[in-house]
């Protein structure tokens with residue numbers, strides 16, 4: 001079905017309350033996606049450091065799903081980190097991956113120089129994400145004052161800019177920082193040549209109101225400077241608002257959003273990149289972007305860090321498009337039997353599986369009806385006689401779980417042996 005026909009059909013069959021009042025709140029084109037899986041993702045205390053092959057595979061998948069910039073670590077933090085970052089940069093140049101590289105470091109010259117070295121050795125521009133705590137609580141813990149923060153930041157930015165690298169100035173804990181401090185630091189960073197300001201909800205404190213206030217505040221400073229400076233949004237999920245905040249940040253005017261595969265990151269994590277992309281796609285923002293490899297991206301990240309994807313996780317969880325429920329299955333099957341995959345994919349899914357390379361699955365369990373059994377058998381070219389269907393359904397109704405293929409096939413075998 002062509003895109004035009006699809007949207008006409010969508011208007012006719014799905015009333016979209018989400019679109020009511022959205023006028024004027026469209027995310028502007030030209031936003032970029034910044035993937036933190038290989039930096040913030042690896043700061044989670046329960047992950048294993050993926051091996052280099054897994055990291056390289058993930059870079060390829062980032063490119064495949066339309067990530068623009070990958071933060072690939074802190075090369076100043078250890079020799080192993082340096083080696084991995086250099087190897088990843090070489091992979092990107094060797095394979096001409098359409099992916100820009102960023103690295104993180106403190107606003108300390110010793111953290112910036114390894115990025116300069118890597119950039120020169122790999123022949124690739126490295127975006128420098130230079131961070132420093134800016135909130136009163138961070139200042140208190142470190143015994144820093146604003147003058148010291150500004151001085152250190154300026155020195156670090158100068159070193160990177162002089163080496164020809166682009167700098168994003170990262171004010172850690174921005175969402176709890178005082179406006180006059182942020183104004184001083186942002187102006188200093190712009191004056192010293194930073195091309196981006198990265199607003200960080202480091203501890204997952206922000207609500208959408210906070211996001212709007214902070215982005216608007218930053219936009220005003222950028223506008224006043226007359227410089228062309230981008231705004232990043234980097235959020236954490238401590239309140240469970242990371243995804244929502246990320247989407248609002250884009251609507252309010254941030255032009256780059258950070259996320260990680262499966263939201264893996266420090267403590268309870270970051271905004272989940274696959275869900276940012278999913279939601280933007282469903283808002284009609286990424287029409288040309290192929291997102292059929294999101295599952296692969298998430299599985300690779302999960303394997304790399306030694307985690308399982310939760311079974312009920314949106315889009316990429318095992319059960320995201322799987323049902324055993326009689327009423328749901330019957331409706332989906334009716335659409336499938338008419339050959340109407342568009343319909344089958346939307347009747348009981350807020351997310352159309354096919355758009356993301358996935359499929360609707362029907363299984364059989366104690367909540368099932370005859371439709372599930374009939375469909376299951378037909379899918380496997382087994383004649384669904386009434387007797388056989390009844391026998392399988394009877395078995396399902398006394399079970400406390402979804403029947404496995406083996407359990408259903410055992411009933412089939414028993415039945416054909418009669």
Ligand SMILES: CC(=O)SCCNC(=O)CCNC(=O)[C@H](O)C(C)(C)COP(=O)(O)OP(=O)(O)OC[C@H]1O[C@@H](n2cnc3c(N)ncnc32)[C@H](O)[C@@H]1OP(=O)(O)O
Pocket residue numbers: 040043074076077078106107108131132133142152172
């Ligand atoms: C944006 C974020 O998510 S912040 C988290 C960044 N990621 C990481 O920290 C993971 C990798 N980190 C590491 O390997 C180590 O912490 C290192 C290599 C960076 C530093 O190691 P160490 O020198 O042993 O310091 P340690 O980790 O104990 O403490 C951090 C130091 O950085 C200092 N620091 C933090 N940010 C800054 C900054 N922007 N400018 C100057 N100093 C800073 C702290 O004050 C502290 O200094 P102190 O040791 O004099 O008290």
